[in-house]
Amino acid sequence: MPDNDAxxxxxxxxxxxxxxxxxxxxxxxxxxxxxxxxxxGKRHYSPASAERLALVRLYxxxxxxxKEIRKLLAAGSRRGASWTSLAEHKIAELDARIAEAQRAKDxxxxxxxxxxxxxxxxxxxxxxxxxxxxxxx
Amino acid sequence: MPDNDAxxxxxxxxxxxxxxxxxxxxxxxxxxxxxxxxxxGKRHYSPASAERLALVRLYxxxxxxxKEIRKLLAAGSRRGASWTSLAEHKIAELDARIAEAQRAKDxxxxxxxxxxxxxxxxxxxxxxxxxxxxxxx
DNA sequence: GTGCAGGTTGAAGCGCACTTCAAGTCAAGG
DNA sequence: CCTTGACTTGAAGTGCGCTTCAACCTGCAC
Numbered sequence: 053m054p055d056n057d058a059x060x061x062x063x064x065x066x067x068x069x070x071x072x073x074x075x076x077x078x079x080x081x082x083x084x085x086x087x088x089x090x091x092x093g094k095r096h097y098s099p100a101s102a103e104r105l106a107l108v109r110l111y112x113x114x115x116x117x118x119k120e121i122r123k124l125l126a127a128g129s130r131r132g133a134s135w136t137s138l139a140e141h142k143i144a145e146l147d148a149r150i151a152e153a154q155r156a157k158d159x160x161x162x163x164x165x166x167x168x169x170x171x172x173x174x175x176x177x178x179x180x181x182x183x184x185x186x187x188x189x
Numbered sequence: 190m191p192d193n194d195a196x197x198x199x200x201x202x203x204x205x206x207x208x209x210x211x212x213x214x215x216x217x218x219x220x221x222x223x224x225x226x227x228x229x230g231k232r233h234y235s236p237a238s239a240e241r242l243a244l245v246r247l248y249x250x251x252x253x254x255x256k257e258i259r260k261l262l263a264a265g266s267r268r269g270a271s272w273t274s275l276a277e278h279k280i281a282e283l284d285a286r287i288a289e290a291q292r293a294k295d296x297x298x299x300x301x302x303x304x305x306x307x308x309x310x311x312x313x314x315x316x317x318x319x320x321x322x323x324x325x326x
Numbered sequence: 327g328t329g330c331a332g333g334t335t336g337a338a339g340c341g342c343a344c345t346t347c348a349a350g351t352c353a354a355g356g
Numbered sequence: 357c358c359t360t361g362a363c364t365t366g367a368a369g370t371g372c373g374c375t376t377c378a379a380c381c382t383g384c385a386c
Contacts, residue, residue, distance in 0.1 A: 062362090073362090074345055075344060078343075090364095092352060093351065094353095094364070110317055113293065114297055115290065115293035115297075129309045130308070131300070131308065142297060146290045146291075146294040150287055154287060164268075169268055171266040172244075181243035198332080210333085256371095256372090
């Protein structure tokens with residue numbers, strides 16, 4: 053029994069990659085994965101294509117959108133200028149995301165610990181939004 | 190000339206709040222803002238309604254979805270049990286978001302500083318995704 | 327009156343990442 | 357042979373937060 057574990061059905065690969073089969077078909081449709089080999093109409097994946105999927109998933113994990121991942125894949129797995137540029141932009145974006153979430157968290161924690169039971173009487177809270185409404189003068 | 194600055198047209202309020210007029214109409218449609226007073230068919234906003242909008246925007250700034258904001262508004266501006274519960278859930282969510290972005294950032298920074306020029310030869314990178322594909326055994 | 331900026335409506339569209347559905351195919355097991 | 361389960365397809369739907377569009381109306385300046 054040669055190559056017993058080599059090729060996977062879509063359901064198997066999806067399960068191992070932690071996605072739904074529909075997602076894999078979707079990736080193929082939008083050109084993120086190359087058209088899979090078929091046996092009797094059904095997709096079956098080689099270890100190489102499984103690895104390609106893993107790369108896609110890892111990029112997703114790193115915060116890239118599918119559109120960006122397409123570019124990354126086109127840039128190859130070698131770290132070239134475009135790869136580096138994309139990564140640096142993404143890091144900046146992640147920093148912004150972190151800062152934004154932190155600001156939001158700080159605001160909420162302030163309110164939870166604030167001595168003012170009514171939000172609208174809390175000076176910090178008022179200051180935070182009054183600024184917006186009076187800026188138009 | 191009494192109440193000269195009291196009531197704002199939708200464009201003015203939107204500008205001051207930093208949104209588009211279409212967003213305000215949208216908020217009204219989905220019940221986030223009460224139907225505005227009309228003068229000759231046109232909306233005009235009192236300071237009170239402007240304040241309500243500011244609160245909505247501030248909640249958005251704090252990371253709440255519009256659906257959640259509807260609940261918050263229903264809970265009133267006094268910090269009650271439901272308000273506190275929503276805020277605590279959101280803080281947990283923000284923590285998760287921060288951690289996720291940080292993980293992503295760490296990964297990218299590793300790759301940028303990694304001595305392996307080809308991603309697929311970087312052991313950390315491989316480990317990160319190989320784990321996913323072999324977990325199904 | 328004429329033009330213009332800015333308002334009104336309902337319906338449809340967008341971007342993202344998929345999911346869901348209906349209708350059909352295929353291989354293996356009893 | 358027939359069922360079962362996993363697969364196939366294209367098209368449409370989902371959730372979020374709006375935006376855009378077409379067609380129309382309003383108030384003000386000139």
